[in-house]
Amino acid sequence: xxxxxxxxxxxxxxxxxxxxxxxxxxxxxxxxxxxxxxxxxxxxxxxxxxxxxxxxxxxxxxxxxxxxxxxxxxxxxxxxxxxxxxxxxxxxxxxxxxxxxxxxxxxxxxxxxxxxxxxxxxxxxxxxxxxxxxxxxxxxxxxxxxxxxxxxxxxxxxxxxxxxxxxxxxxxxxxxxxxxxxxxxxxxxxxxxxxxxxxxxxxxxxxxxxxxxxxxxxxxxxxxxxxxxxxxxxxxxxxxxxxxxxxxxxxxxxxxxxxxxxxxxxxxxxxxxxxxxxxxxxxxxxxxxxxxxxxxxxxxx
Ligand code: HEC
Ligand code: HEC
Numbered sequence: 001x002x003x004x005x006x007x008x009x010x011x012x013x014x015x016x017x018x019x020x021x022x023x024x025x026x027x028x029x030x031x032x033x034x035x036x037x038x039x040x041x042x043x044x045x046x047x048x049x050x051x052x053x054x055x056x057x058x059x060x061x062x063x064x065x066x067x068x069x070x071x072x073x074x075x076x077x078x079x080x081x082x083x084x085x086x087x088x089x090x091x092x093x094x095x096x097x098x099x100x101x102x103x104x105x106x107x108x109x110x111x112x113x114x115x116x117x118x119x120x121x122x123x124x125x126x127x128x129x130x131x132x133x134x135x136x137x138x139x140x141x142x143x144x145x146x147x148x149x150x151x152x153x154x155x156x157x158x159x160x161x162x163x164x165x166x167x168x169x170x171x172x173x174x175x176x177x178x179x180x181x182x183x184x185x186x187x188x189x190x191x192x193x194x195x196x197x198x199x200x201x202x203x204x205x206x207x208x209x210x211x212x213x214x215x216x217x218x219x220x221x222x223x224x225x226x227x228x229x230x231x232x233x234x235x236x237x238x239x240x241x242x243x244x245x246x247x248x249x250x251x252x253x254x255x256x257x258x259x260x261x262x263x264x265x266x267x268x269x270x271x272x273x274x275x276x277x278x279x280x281x282x283x284x285x286x287x288x289x290x291x292x293x294x295x296x297x298x299x300x301x
Pocket of ligand 1: 184185190204207246258266271272
């Protein structure tokens with residue numbers, strides 16, 4: 001324990017601890033010397049309840065007293081063996097850090113070969129390996145489900161990973177980059193560029209028309225020329241661009257919202273979708289297996 005800012009606290013804690021242990025012993029000793037003389041009227045504490053219910057001041061039974069002596073003995077042995085007295089490291093030299101490190105080592109020895117086996121396989125091959133997918137599913141449930149859902153079907157702003165629609169590309173390589181490095185889909189607020197609220201609403205109806213969703217034709221027609229402001233990212237036909245994670249607006253799959261009001265809101269506010277990178281946290285090998293699991297999700301019918 002090197003956390004004390006100066007020696008004073010080291011002694012302060014050690015002395016207080018020792019005094020309490022010794023104090024308990026002394027207290028017990030005096031209690032056990034207290035005997036009742038045979039035939040004498042019992043000693044009472046003077047407390048009386050319910051008219052005649054008296055509290056006797058009898059010593060504890062011997063077995064009970066012994067239990068207390070054992071705990072004192074235990075605490076002294078413990079303080080000698082383990083860190084507990086101020087800065088003392090204890091005779092065994094145990095530390096929680098070193099226990100953690102040795103558990104990690106043990107896990108690495110036990111599971112390392114399993115991860116190494118999958119690391120050498122391609123994502124497609126792992127999708128055909130039930131044991132590998134089971135590991136991938138557990139990794140997914142522990143690390144990804146809070147955003148993408150336990151079935152990978154996503155939520156508003158968090159993409160569905162179990163469909164054929166990809167923001168950043170469907171190839172195994174693209175999926176693995178998404179997982180390892182993370183992704184950030186940035187759409188700036190476009191309201192000012194379009195000008196009036198009518199113009200924004202018109203563009204929103206044009207976006208709806210791209211996927212054949214319910215829209216007002218006149219507004220969509222008025223919005224069409226304004227879509228040039230969006231084409232740089234979403235493409236001239238609104239089919240999206242995986243290089244910058246711009247969603248395809250011409251299908252009926254919506255990341256955020258597929259209503260005129262929701263689209264108007266996206267145009268006004270902009271969007272910033274952040275997928276954290278997992279290289280640091282999960283490491284290369286686990287990221288590889290969970291990527292394969294994601295790939296398998298989109299392949300199931
Ligand atoms: C700088 C590139 C860029 C421009 C310009 C841009 N967008 Fe986007 N847009 C994006 C990105 C990236 C996303 C995804 C945001 C995310 O990942 O959360 C997005 C998301 C959207 C969405 C949500 C799609 C869904 O599935 O819910 C809509 C709607 C949209 N944009 C419409 C527009 C319109 C209309 C314009 C033009 C007025 C426009 N965008 C201009 C990059 C752009
Ligand atoms: C904090 C929430 C969060 C967590 C946790 C998270 N993701 Fe994501 N993920 C996102 C968001 C948001 C996006 C979309 C980014 C964007 O808007 O472009 C995304 C995108 C993705 C994509 C790209 C999807 C596409 O359409 O191209 C993949 C693949 C993915 N995540 C897999 C995972 C995996 C595997 C895990 C667990 C190891 C994980 N995610 C954990 C939020 C999260």
